Amino acid sequence: AAVPSDSPTIFDKIINKEIPSNVVYEDDKVLAFRDIAPQAPTHILIIPKVKDGLTGLSKAEERHCEILGQLLYTAKLVAKQEGLEDGFRVVINDGPKGCQSVYHIHVHLIGGRQMNWPPG
Ligand code: 5GP
Secondary structure (H helix, E strand, O other), rough: OOOOOOOOOOHHHHOOOOOOOOEEOOOEEEEEEOOOOOOOEEEEEEEEEEOOOOOOOOHHEEEEEEEEHHHHHHHHHHHHHHHOOOOEEEEEEOOHHHOOOOOOOOOOOOOOOOOOOOOO
């Protein structure tokens, strides 16, 4: 867990290509890249290129509805691209109790193995 903040994060450096990442999808609004510490054979992070105050889902305002939809739709596109036709999981961790560590909203796309429920 990390202290919530609206400061720039490591994801800004990834967006600006100041640090390398393994990009699997990119358009003008959204970037998707492989998690550096994968929890499954496929573990991809999907983020907005412009944070616009969206440190986490709990900070969402009505103006964010379009980008929130784009993040989820990108998860679907990348799941297909990754061959996850038997299923996958999408997760947004929020805040300290949600185990959020990077305060730039991101959707985790996780798959390639059997998931468990409840997640714990
Ligand atoms: P959170 O815990 O905030 O939901 O997820 C943050 C994720 O970002 C973690 O799964 C972590 O492994 C990943 N991460 C942190 N730093 C980097 C990095 O520099 N590169 C990549 N590709 N992933 C990162």
